[in-house]
Amino acid sequence: MPKTSQSLHPLLVLHPIQPAYLRLFEEAGFDPIPGWERSDFEAANRRVADDLRFVLTSGSRGLSAAEMELYPKLEMICALGAGYENIDRAAARGRGVVVTFSPGANAPQVADHAIALILAMLHDIPAADRAARTGAWKTYRNSRLHPTLSGRRLGILGFGRIGRETAGRAAGGFATPIAYSARTRRDDVDHTYFADPRALAEWAEIVVVATPGGPETRHLVDAEFLSALGPDGYLVNVSRGSVVDTAALIDALRRKTIAGAALDVVDGEPEVPAELADLPNILLTPHIAGHSPEAVTATIRLVIDNLAAHLEGRPVPTAVPID
Template structure:
């Protein structure tokens, strides 16, 4: 008999088919309001939930699912899953570290190059007939100092791309220094920003990292510095970023994630020294297949009486 699985995030048709073929009865409620009503009504048959870090699963949601056994977060993040509520019920929580790391690292470098080289603004100018006026001098990427905030799997891959692809000196800041790392460790975010030409945010989201990149960090990065965020929008103080970009205290930024997404502050959209993408850094066919494969492996391990592969500690 298929195992009831409630999906509270957007799910492609082929992904649904793979879950069904793996032995699950899939109930998809990606719309936030519909999902909330579904959970409020209670779903006593549901034994597993598929979510992600941005959507999560609250204590109230968990309470509405009396037979829930496992929560799988699609991708590395799980910041909005109430781990305490899950632990109290003995519910297993898994995530997908590393499954889309290469894709996210690729996108981080694409955003960095696009912002620094002024690709979007030059393209727009050319399309409007401004060929001559768009031929501005723009900084190089190669040889510049790359600072990485959060040296997890994704941060490490970004570091390697910068160092081995562009000859960039690399430094990082994390909660603690990584033993055996090839890169320079700096003791604070401000120290890292002051050292770097380019600062890439690759740290987890959640309360512990909220507004870690604040006005002081942006000022330390300086008027020639560029910021890239492929982590979570909450890590960057959006109002401070808007002010720094407006006032020329920061040269430019590129964001794949924004506080309050998908609602974007109008002040951010008005700026011409920022590049925005709609949280797509980890979205590639290869990454999607790998991420879902890990979810299926975790679900089948749990319901097969085995330890899951990637539990959240």
């Protein structure tokens, strides 16, 4: 017998998810209640706050201690994706609320996007497309030469699953020398390790930012980092906007103390500062690096695995580490 809406477990969803993927939760026994728009959030709270046990959010959206207080029966907060920086974990721990995340589920797609951003930036694909469409074919072609990715030194800031996947694509497909900076050296890779992120920037011609967000990495890419990267260097960010000091990046791009940048994430998104968007040496995408049918499905499946384990009294597969 199919489950009725009354028998489904309410799940407040604070991160935008397309209807086709919300149905995956319904098939697993949950009633996904959209709450990413303020009006929907308030309506959902009026409907289910007193009995709500499960919340699905993301690292960028998070869940505050004050919001947790709205739900007296809250048992579990699931972060959709690898980030969980804006979930108040201390408040959750104090209330005995389980917090989970979805590490690695979309890493291949994010790594693909990082490589796509590098190629589009180096080859100036957006401007070339506009030139071909607007009759400036010969003018553009005769006035531009573009650097290649092959053989360029690629630095990766943060070396989790996304960093590793990006390194594998670059080294295997483009013969790029790889170096990385992370909190600890990885014994299972042969790439050059820099404990100091600025030393990585000095070595690299391109830096891909693939660190977690949060206070520990806020403005890790600052004016000194960008100065170390230098006028022939390029920056790509597929992690969190907060890792890059936006004001310092705008200044570096404006003064051409770095050659260019490609960002899938911006601090304060979805708002993009006009001073950044108007620059000619930047490429922007709207936080879509992890968006593919395969990646979204894999991420949601991992969330469902965590929810099911909790309901069955088993340890959840991917609990957020306790600080």
